[in-house]
Amino acid sequence: MIDIxxxxxxxxxxxxxxxxxxxxxxxxxxxxxxxxxxxxxxxWINGLNLDETRALTLAMRDSGEKFSxxxxxxxxxxxxxxxxxxxxxxxxxxxxxxxxxxxxxMISGRALGHTGGTLDKLESIPGYRxxxxxxxxxxxxxxxxxxxxxxxxxxxxxxRVLYALRDRTGTVENPGLICASILSKxxxxxxxxxxxxxxxxxGAFLRSYEECEFLAALMVVTAEAAGTRAVALLTDMDQPLxxxxxxxxxxxxxxxxxxxxxxxxxxxxxxxxxILAGWMIHLGGKAASxxxxxxxxxxxxxxxxxxxxxxxxxxxxxxxxxxFDDPAxxxxxxxxxxxxxxxxxxxxxxxxxxxxxxxxxTGAGRERAGxxxxxxxxxxxxxxxxxxxxxxxxxxxxxxxxxSMLDEPQAILRAAILISKELPKAAVAQLxxxxxxxxxxxxxxxxx
Ligand code: URA
Numbered sequence: 403m404i405d406i407x408x409x410x411x412x413x414x415x416x417x418x419x420x421x422x423x424x425x426x427x428x429x430x431x432x433x434x435x436x437x438x439x440x441x442x443x444x445x446w447i448n449g450l451n452l453d454e455t456r457a458l459t460l461a462m463r464d465s466g467e468k469f470s471x472x473x474x475x476x477x478x479x480x481x482x483x484x485x486x487x488x489x490x491x492x493x494x495x496x497x498x499x500x501x502x503x504x505x506x507x508m509i510s511g512r513a514l515g516h517t518g519g520t521l522d523k524l525e526s527i528p529g530y531r532x533x534x535x536x537x538x539x540x541x542x543x544x545x546x547x548x549x550x551x552x553x554x555x556x557x558x559x560x561x562r563v564l565y566a567l568r569d570r571t572g573t574v575e576n577p578g579l580i581c582a583s584i585l586s587k588x589x590x591x592x593x594x595x596x597x598x599x600x601x602x603x604x605g606a607f608l609r610s611y612e613e614c615e616f617l618a619a620l621m622v623v624t625a626e627a628a629g630t631r632a633v634a635l636l637t638d639m640d641q642p643l644x645x646x647x648x649x650x651x652x653x654x655x656x657x658x659x660x661x662x663x664x665x666x667x668x669x670x671x672x673x674x675x676x677i678l679a680g681w682m683i684h685l686g687g688k689a690a691s692x693x694x695x696x697x698x699x700x701x702x703x704x705x706x707x708x709x710x711x712x713x714x715x716x717x718x719x720x721x722x723x724x725x726f727d728d729p730a731x732x733x734x735x736x737x738x739x740x741x742x743x744x745x746x747x748x749x750x751x752x753x754x755x756x757x758x759x760x761x762x763x764t765g766a767g768r769e770r771a772g773x774x775x776x777x778x779x780x781x782x783x784x785x786x787x788x789x790x791x792x793x794x795x796x797x798x799x800x801x802x803x804x805x806s807m808l809d810e811p812q813a814i815l816r817a818a819i820l821i822s823k824e825l826p827k828a829a830v831a832q833l834x835x836x837x838x839x840x841x842x843x844x845x846x847x848x849x850x
Contacts, residue, residue, distance in 0.1 A: 410448060458579075469591045479682045480596055482599065487761065500548035500715075501702040503547075508591075509591050515758075518758075529722050530716060597681045603831060618838045619844075626843075642752070737807065739799070746792050760810075764802040764807060787830045
């Protein structure tokens with residue numbers, strides 16, 4: 403291990419064998435944390451080349467148990483979103499793609515820092531179990547077509563160790579390490595295809611558009627090299643997606659759309675979900691193009707078949723679907739405050755990362771892994787970028803765990819939303835600004 407650290411420290415490129423040694427040793431506990439931390443820092447500083455990134459992804463994928471979707475008899479496709487605020491597309495795309503004949507084995511994550519977590523949102527449904535064994539996961543997939551679960555303790559143990567160390571050593575923001583971390587977990591689910599939703603803008607994990615493009619291309623090329631068809635969509639996170647950001651309130655927004663309703667205020671969520679599902683259905687072999695996949699997904703949204711799949715999955719995982727009979731009655735936040743616009747004008751910009759922190763401070767998120775979250779906390783944003791607001795008109799509603807937790811999110815919100823007399827300096831970004839498939843990704847990376 404010392405030789406490998408020295409080689410990386412001095413700018414050398416590691417062989418697949420050397421990378422495999424690190425990943426396997428991280429997963430098994432054979433390599434101590436101090437050496438792994440030194441290797442991570444050397445890799446962060448000197449970067450990982452394409453071959454190293456691919457080798458790390460595969461070795462991490464193979465560091466523990468894996469799921470095989472073979473017995474499902476369907477093409478297995480999933481979607482990954484790189485964080486975001488108010489991003490509840492998983493609750494739409496999983497049942498939409500499943501309703502169109504694709505299997506969706508979705509292994510998801512929890513809220514951390516300014517971004518929400520799919521599992522925490524689902525656990526606001528009484529009884530919903532996210533920790534299924536791989537055989538239970540297979541059973542739900544066979545009966546419902548999709549299943550959204552947490553990582554089992556034995557799945558990709560190398561990432562569990564390396565991610566915790568990266569978090570503590572300032573080595574998270576590196577494209578090769580991010581790519582290997584995300585893809586190793588997705589590829590351990592045995593996917594045939596993967597749709598990557600890479601967020602851009604003020605709420606994105608990586609701040610510059612160029613970094614987002616690079617990460618997207620890197621993930622597409624790496625997934626394809628591992629035998630999984632992949633496409634990446636660069637999507638807008640310069641404002642929250644839809645109106646709600648939190649736990650239960652996000653689920654109710656998704657179910658509103660699954661019920662076939664089409665509120666104008668959450669049209670962005672509907673559109674992005676249909677585009678992503680369209681790609682999943684296309685890559686899953688059920689539509690000749692992403693556009694015809696979109697049309698199939700839209701039909702499954704309007705005819706109620708995706709809603710039926712979603713409720714069936716919740717029921718199969720122990721959840722009480724009865725809470726959706728009257729979502730507003732089930733919502734019992736500890737404290738509520740309506741925040742009015744502090745002046746008249748146009749919403750110039752929204753610092754979406756800061757808004758994510760505001761949501762976290764309501765009690766909806768967590769600062770450290772393992773902390774509990776409040777299922778009823780969160781924020782509903784009533785105004786969007788470019789909209790005209792009048793002073794005194796509601797701009798957001800904060801739901802917090804208790805009265806004392808209302809002031810901080812309100813202060814963050816006030817600083818994060820800029821209302822001005824002028825029109826926005828930058829045009830509101832397109833929902834999907836770029837699609838990167840394999841050929842584009844290869845071209846992009848060869849030009850680097
Ligand atoms: N999410 C992950 O799972 N890993 C990373 O490195 C970054 C985001």
